[in-house]
Amino acid sequence: MTSPETSESERPSGVARTLVITAAVLAVLLLGAAIGLLVKLPGSTSSAAPASGSVDVGFCQDMAVHHLQGIQMANIARDRSTDPDIRQLAFDIASTQLEQVGRMKGWLMMWNEHEQSPDGVYMAWMNDAGIHGHGATTATPGQPLMPGMATTEELTKLRGLSGRDLEVYFLQLMIRHHVGGAPMAEYAARQAGQPFVRTLADNMLKSQTSELDVMKDYLAKRGAAPLP
């Protein structure tokens, strides 16, 4: 292709060629770098450890806090109730959720993240308004930290009850607790980057749905209705 060129045109075309080749190499490098960055964008689901504020981290932190209160309520019911059904249900809830908390905290430790929100802001990771317009909550004295959670006052009341009153109030609080936590699990089951986080969230949804049926049944047997 270059053979017919004369000596007259050789010098400028040599410089031009160098320029063109340099530009081409740079362009290819830039393209490669850009593609590489696209693949490794922060928050990208393919990176090994999810970033702070990601769905994976936020879900594990906030669901662990939500679960811990469920465990607390179940332990109160198991300590104070004499009803075998209630005690069995309470054991099931407490041991299952404690095991799940352990999984989530183990992952958080691997990711070098806090076990729970360090600044009292919850559910900030559920920011895709298209799915559930929940938005973040900030800790306020006297208010539940997250939907479904009991206040300090309600927990104190639960600790003071016994017999049928205890059973009914425990069921009412736990039904509300399960229902309130479901949107978090639904969100994470769809949006989390790590497959094992999505699997756990999905499992929570399924097992809690069947637990809800059991608790509603127990509540009806005791002639009571869920909290409004």
Next chain:
Amino acid sequence: MTSGKKTKATRNSVAAARSSVVASKPKPWGTIIAVIAVLGLAGGVFGYAFTQIQANNAKEAALAKWKPSDTNKDPSTQLAGIVIKDYKGSRHVEPTQRVAYDQTPAFGGPHDSQWADCTGVVYDKAVRTENMVHGLEHGAVWIAYNPDQVKDDALNKLKARAEGQPYTMLSPFPGLDKPISLQSWGHQLKVDNADDERIDQFISSLRRNPNTYPEVGASCENSQFLSNPAPFVAEKPGPDAVPMDGGKDDSATEGQQGQPSTPPTSGSGSTPPSS
């Protein structure tokens, strides 16, 4: 392919047959525009990603400063005014016994077998130190305040950091030498007001930091204690108080900072007290 070639008018007549075709060919604007477009796109993507990563890194760095990690095991060492002591996981004392603590409020040493419930509890009345210290051993942060100096708004700000937040407890501490004192196992920071940014930095650095408390995984629940908290004892401990070294042959003495060991005396600590 041929777009880069500068085949200008200085062509030799020898190649006339071919040049007649080439010379009449217009500048390859389409190719040039396409190349510029691709380069522009690549530049845009690169620039966007670069700024995103920069911003993200800056944010992460600011957060990471107070976040325990493999490379930053105890971020609280960067806090101005922090007091750090290396306490081992310690022996238990009876409800009737006192411990001659070496710090006020105490943040390590022998303690009651009943831990103060630390499931995000706001204690309205002052609580016995021997129980609070056991809560610290389970990874909690204890916010103590002087009830004569911290009230209303300031107290609400402290409550917002404690109430309902797992592994956190708040209680008045009569006679406290500063308005607010923060404790976690082996760590203490005293501050003058509830707006001090070091409060959140202390919590971020130390609450359930697996590198700084002895019993990783221990529970904060103790509903028995919560129903009837042991009250604060104002008198100084007498000569019969348990000394800081436990008073006995404390043979289990490994426990170094950054390498929490499981103290043999704490076996009963992980069992719910009610069972």
